[in-house]
Amino acid sequence: MNAGNSGSLSARDHRKVAQFIEQAVGIQLPEHKRSLIEVRLRKRLKETRYTNVSDYIDYALSEEGAVTEQPRLIDAITTNKTAFFREPAHFQVLSHWIIEQQEAGQSGFKLWSAACSTGEEPYTLAMVMAELQGQSGSLNFDVLATDISETVLQKAAGATYSAESIEPIPLPLRENYLLRSLKQTPPLYRVTKELRERVRFGRFNLISGSYPSKPGFDAIFCRNVMIYFSADDRARVIRQLHAALKPGGLLFIGHSESIGPVHPGFETVAPTVYRRSDGG
Incomplete structure (x- = not known):
């Protein structure tokens, strides 16, 4: 030394x-x-x-x-930049798609936030799904949230955020899903227990992790992380995410990202939103 x-x-x-x-x-x-x-x-x-x-x-x-x-x-x-309702158009696409699936008879949904950082993205997903559940009592959902960093996962599980960080959350959702601490100055806000229980956190390495052996997710958010990967690693991760999605399921990536040459098993639904289009 x-x-x-x-x-x-x-x-x-x-x-x-x-x-x-x-x-x-x-x-x-x-x-x-x-x-x-x-x-x-x-x-x-x-x-x-x-x-x-x-x-x-x-x-x-x-x-x-x-x-x-x-x-x-x-x-x-590693960089861990995130925000509630980041790239908000994605959540509008997800909501419309969930409603369509419900109308077709589906009631249960599994979502994966694959680079969840400090938790804003998976809790946003849980808020969106909980609001849809409130409109239709038959809807059930689970959110899996993973990241490479144990440090950010600990913060995410704590579910406590500053007044500045919750600003993107619409006021009605803040009232429904956040509790204000009366002991902190400036105030801190914690996601409600009911919503926290809908999100399961775990460590996962997108490069070397063991992906699900069978398709099981209705929607995967893997945003603003693959931009840092080589073309080969990005292609390999895309193939793995494709295999983890149910046929017809949606993949969301960041607006500064691309899945490269059009993957034969995906079709574009909206900017940076792709549907698994094959049956296999």
Whole structure:
């Protein structure tokens, strides 16, 4: 361990971290991201006994650091930007589609938020579904919410948000599904127990995780994460998500993303919304 100057992130160390992150979670970190990586690693250094960036990287990527430090390194590097009702047109498409499926006789729905970050997306899904349930008592739903980061999953399970972060939620939904803490200044808001119970959180790696062996989801939201993947990784994830969807089910991706050349098993429903169109 070097207790001297913490130094800057060398090209060699950048390559080591970038290679590890791409292999572990599929995210590409080209040269122009080097300064961003350094800033994020320095935050991690403050929480460890290391004062030198290079020494910390050697430890984190060693066999000794594999179990405890590598998940924290991934947490430090990966971006977790999200918001309630982000890309709101998606939720309108989902609502109309759910109503159509109900009219055709379907009553149960399984949804997957596949890069859920701190929980805003899956709780938005749960609010949308709960509102539809209120219009039709026969509707049942489950939301699976997964992410690579244990840190954000813990925050998501806590379901507590600032006044600023809940601003995108329409007022009637805030009144129905959020509780204000009277002990906090500024105030904090927590998702109601009834809604929290409809969302199940778990850790999942989109690159190396074991996807469902049978199609089981009616809708999958995998937004604003594949933009960081290589073309090969993105194509592989798309194939896996396709297989996890029920025939006729919907895949939602971010507006800055693309599934690449049109997948033969998908048809476009709306911008960045795709329906599994094959029967197999």
